[in-house]
Amino acid sequence: MDKIAVLIPCYNEEQTIEKVIKDSKAALPDAVIYVYDNNSTDRTSEIAKANGAVVRHEYVQGKGNVIRRMFREIDAECYVMVDGDDTYPMDAAPGMCSLVLEKNADMVVGDRLSSTYFTENKRPFHNFGNSLVRGSINRLFDCDIRDVMTGFRAFSYEFAKTFPVLSTGFEIETEMTIHAVNNHMQIENYIIEFRDRPAGSESKLNTYSDGMRVLMTIARLYRDYKPMGFFSIVSLILAVISLVFFIPIFAEYLETGLVAKFPTLIVCGFVMLAAVLSLFAGMILHNLTINHRREFEMRLISLHSEKKRLMRNS
Structure with missing residues (x-):
C-alpha cells in the first residue's frame, strides 16, 4: 500500500507531462507517481516512462473511465489527482495531503476560483459555467464547495474505495463532489493558484456539450441522492x-x-x-x-x- 499516490490521467499531453511529473517529485518526493494514458496518439506514455512514472493504460475513452481504473487498481493512504496539462501548482500538494493524512479529510478540493482562475482562464464561458455549477450544487445540496470542476484533488482511501464511478467524461468531478457531500464525508477547500495552459496545449473540454452533460449529471444525481x-x-x-x-x-x-x-x-x-x-x-x-x-x-x-x-x- 502506497503512502501517497499521485494519479495523473492523460490524453495527448506530451508537451506538459514531463514538467508535471518533475513538479510532483519535487513536491512529494516519497510519492509513487502513476500516469494513466487514455489512448494518446502522441509521446505522452514514452515521456512519462522516461521520467520515472509508473505508466498504465485505460483503453476506454473518457476521464471517468480512467479514474474508475485508477481507484480500482491502486491502494494508498492518500491519493492526489492532478491533470497532466500543467495548470495546477504541485507545491500545494503537501498541504492537501496533510489534510487527508493528519486531519482525516476524505476529499480536499483544490480551489482555483478563490484565487487566479478568473484572471488566468481565457475562456469566458468556462468561467460562467464554473460559477453556475458551483452555485447549483451549493444550493441544491446545502453545502459550501468553492470549486466543483477542479481537476486537482486529494482523497482518502475510504473515499476512493466507496466512490461509484458512473460518469465517463469530464462530469466526473461533479459526481465526486456530490458523492462526498451527500454521504457527509469530510471535505476541505484548499486555495491554489491556477495558470492557463501553455501555448500549443489544447483543452479537451468542450464548453457546450460537456457543460450540458455536467448540468444533466447534477439533475440526475439530485434525483438519485435527494x-x-x-x-x-x-x-x-x-x-x-x-x-x-x-x-x-x-x-x-x-x-x-x-x-x-x-x-x-x-x-x-x-x-x-x-x-x-x-x-x-x-x-x-x-x-x-x-x-x-x-x-x-x-x-x-x-x-x-x-x-x-x-x-x-x-
Missing part, C-alpha cells in the same frame, strides 16, 4: 399545471352549472393524479436512500479495518 426534493418539485409543477387549467372550468361551472370542457377536466384530473403519485414516489425513494446510507456507513467501517490490514502488510 429524491424527496426532486419529486416534490415535479409534483408541484404538475399540480400547478392541473390547477391552471382546472380553475377556469370550475369558475364556469359555478356561474352556469355546466361543464363545457370535459376532455380538459379529465386531463386535469390525470395530471393531478400524476402529481400525487410523484409525491409518494419521492417519499418511498427517500426511505430507500436512508437504508442505503446505513449500508454505506457499515461499508466505511469494514474499509477502515481493511486499510489497517493493508498498512500492516506494506
Whole structure:
C-alpha cells in the first residue's frame, strides 16, 4: 500500500507531462507517481516512462473511465489527482495531503476560483459555467464547495474505495463532489493558484456539450441522492399545471352549472393524479436512500479495518 499516490490521467499531453511529473517529485518526493494514458496518439506514455512514472493504460475513452481504473487498481493512504496539462501548482500538494493524512479529510478540493482562475482562464464561458455549477450544487445540496470542476484533488482511501464511478467524461468531478457531500464525508477547500495552459496545449473540454452533460449529471444525481426534493418539485409543477387549467372550468361551472370542457377536466384530473403519485414516489425513494446510507456507513467501517490490514502488510 502506497503512502501517497499521485494519479495523473492523460490524453495527448506530451508537451506538459514531463514538467508535471518533475513538479510532483519535487513536491512529494516519497510519492509513487502513476500516469494513466487514455489512448494518446502522441509521446505522452514514452515521456512519462522516461521520467520515472509508473505508466498504465485505460483503453476506454473518457476521464471517468480512467479514474474508475485508477481507484480500482491502486491502494494508498492518500491519493492526489492532478491533470497532466500543467495548470495546477504541485507545491500545494503537501498541504492537501496533510489534510487527508493528519486531519482525516476524505476529499480536499483544490480551489482555483478563490484565487487566479478568473484572471488566468481565457475562456469566458468556462468561467460562467464554473460559477453556475458551483452555485447549483451549493444550493441544491446545502453545502459550501468553492470549486466543483477542479481537476486537482486529494482523497482518502475510504473515499476512493466507496466512490461509484458512473460518469465517463469530464462530469466526473461533479459526481465526486456530490458523492462526498451527500454521504457527509469530510471535505476541505484548499486555495491554489491556477495558470492557463501553455501555448500549443489544447483543452479537451468542450464548453457546450460537456457543460450540458455536467448540468444533466447534477439533475440526475439530485434525483438519485435527494429524491424527496426532486419529486416534490415535479409534483408541484404538475399540480400547478392541473390547477391552471382546472380553475377556469370550475369558475364556469359555478356561474352556469355546466361543464363545457370535459376532455380538459379529465386531463386535469390525470395530471393531478400524476402529481400525487410523484409525491409518494419521492417519499418511498427517500426511505430507500436512508437504508442505503446505513449500508454505506457499515461499508466505511469494514474499509477502515481493511486499510489497517493493508498498512500492516506494506
